[in-house]
Amino acid sequence: MTQSKIDPRGPRFGASITSVLMLVVLYLALDASTYQVAVWLIAINTAFFAIGASLGNAKHPYGLIFKGLIRPLLQAPKELEDARPPKFAQLIGFVLSSLALVFGLLGPDFQIGLIICASGIFFAAFLNAVFKYCVGCQIWLALARSSLIKV
Amino acid sequence: MPLDQRILVLVGLVLLASIVGLWLSSKSGKARQINNGEQIQLSNLGATKNGKPVVKLGEKVTLLQFSSDFCSSCKQTSVLLENIEKANEGLLHIDLDIAERLDLAKTFNILTTPTTLILDSKGSVVSRIVGAPKLATIEAEIEKLVNK
Numbered sequence: 001m002t003q004s005k006i007d008p009r010g011p012r013f014g015a016s017i018t019s020v021l022m023l024v025v026l027y028l029a030l031d032a033s034t035y036q037v038a039v040w041l042i043a044i045n046t047a048f049f050a051i052g053a054s055l056g057n058a059k060h061p062y063g064l065i066f067k068g069l070i071r072p073l074l075q076a077p078k079e080l081e082d083a084r085p086p087k088f089a090q091l092i093g094f095v096l097s098s099l100a101l102v103f104g105l106l107g108p109d110f111q112i113g114l115i116i117c118a119s120g121i122f123f124a125a126f127l128n129a130v131f132k133y134c135v136g137c138q139i140w141l142a143l144a145r146s147s148l149i150k151v
Numbered sequence: 152m153p154l155d156q157r158i159l160v161l162v163g164l165v166l167l168a169s170i171v172g173l174w175l176s177s178k179s180g181k182a183r184q185i186n187n188g189e190q191i192q193l194s195n196l197g198a199t200k201n202g203k204p205v206v207k208l209g210e211k212v213t214l215l216q217f218s219s220d221f222c223s224s225c226k227q228t229s230v231l232l233e234n235i236e237k238a239n240e241g242l243l244h245i246d247l248d249i250a251e252r253l254d255l256a257k258t259f260n261i262l263t264t265p266t267t268l269i270l271d272s273k274g275s276v277v278s279r280i281v282g283a284p285k286l287a288t289i290e291a292e293i294e295k296l297v298n299k
Contacts, residue, residue: 138262
């Protein structure tokens with residue numbers, strides 16, 4: 001496996017947008033009149049996570065924004081980070097976001113499902129953006145330890 | 152749901168996430184003293200360093216780091232501990248990939264990577280650092296062992 005490296009500020013920039021987007025989704029999902037808009041946003045968000053999880057954070061729309069608009073304004077990064085952990089985090093995000101989408105499409109009766117999943121994504125994205133805390137890494141280790149995933 | 156209630160829910164969520172984040176970062180990288188007499192048998196670890204098996208613990212201190220592939224701060228920690236090894240005679244840094252040794256993750260109850268165990272000259276665990284440690288934290292722990 002080639003060890004590709006990325007600017008660690010890229011995924012954190014993406015996580016900031018995701019956490020704000022999830023707050024918007026939750027706000028819209030809490031009211032019946034705007035519920036459909038929330039489902040649409042979750043659908044877009046799921047597609048973004050799918051890109052990040054399959055092609056990597058650099059190809060993710062937020063990654064492209066970071067590279068095109070934000071990175072030129074910043075100094076060179078102090079150190080690069082392994083591209084795999086944030087990519088794995090995208091996969092976790094994709095799973096949660098897909099679940100949220102399924103609940104969303106099932107209709108307002110399943111509102112609580114969408115809200116729980118969107119809150120989960122918000123939590124992970126917020127902890128990453130603000131505290132550099134990688135929830136995906138913890139989940140990975142927990143899964144590996146319980147032999148749920150093969151390493 | 153009325154507007155003010157929705158805002159309240161969102162503010163609550165942000166607050167909760169902030170509290171969790173602060174709590175996690177307050178725990179991360181701090182050394183916790185271990186006093187249960189647990190002793191590491193080097194032969195059980197099957198550790199290698201630069202492609203060669205590790206046959207001897209550090210004369211004074213051993214920093215036993217548990218890492219995983221998917222952990223971004225493990226690499227930073229590894230570089231930091233390697234530099235500390237170079238600067239301190241009688242100190243050995245071992246980096247173990249937990250993915251290859253899930254049995255060790257169970258034995259040492261590793262829930263987070265990186266986790267670093269600090270061992271004395273006999274291989275007894277004297278402290279445990281969960282999360283990426285700061286240079287000063289490690290130096291303080293080494294000091295305690297060397298001046299013992």
